[in-house]
Amino acid sequence: MIITKETLQKVAKNARLNLTEKELEEFLPQIKDVINAFSEISRIETKDIEPSIQPIPLEGVMRDDKPSKSLTEDEIFANTRLKKDGYFKGPRVL
Numbered sequence: 001m002i003i004t005k006e007t008l009q010k011v012a013k014n015a016r017l018n019l020t021e022k023e024l025e026e027f028l029p030q031i032k033d034v035i036n037a038f039s040e041i042s043r044i045e046t047k048d049i050e051p052s053i054q055p056i057p058l059e060g061v062m063r064d065d066k067p068s069k070s071l072t073e074d075e076i077f078a079n080t081r082l083k084k085d086g087y088f089k090g091p092r093v094l
Contacts, residue, residue, distance in 0.1 A: 001039070003032050008027060012024075
């Protein structure tokens with residue numbers, strides 16, 4: 001696909017972008033590079049390749065639910081001074 005300055009202006013107008021001449025000159029080669037990159041990708045033969053929605057298999061994402069030793073209340077509150085009646089004490093809201 002050939003991208004011209006006029007094509008870029010039309011796309012910018014449709015996107016409601018007010019591009020200056022300087023911006024058009026700056027963006028034109030960049031857009032051409034992007035279009036060329038996608039053109040190369042579209043030429044890759046994918047006939048015998050299965051579509052891949054998830055690149056990494058999601059097998060065994062959940063750990064086994066095994067009971068284990070929990071922390072004691074003293075261990076939980078060991079690093080804080082802000083505690084009261086078995087809870088963390090925070091600032092007053094009202």
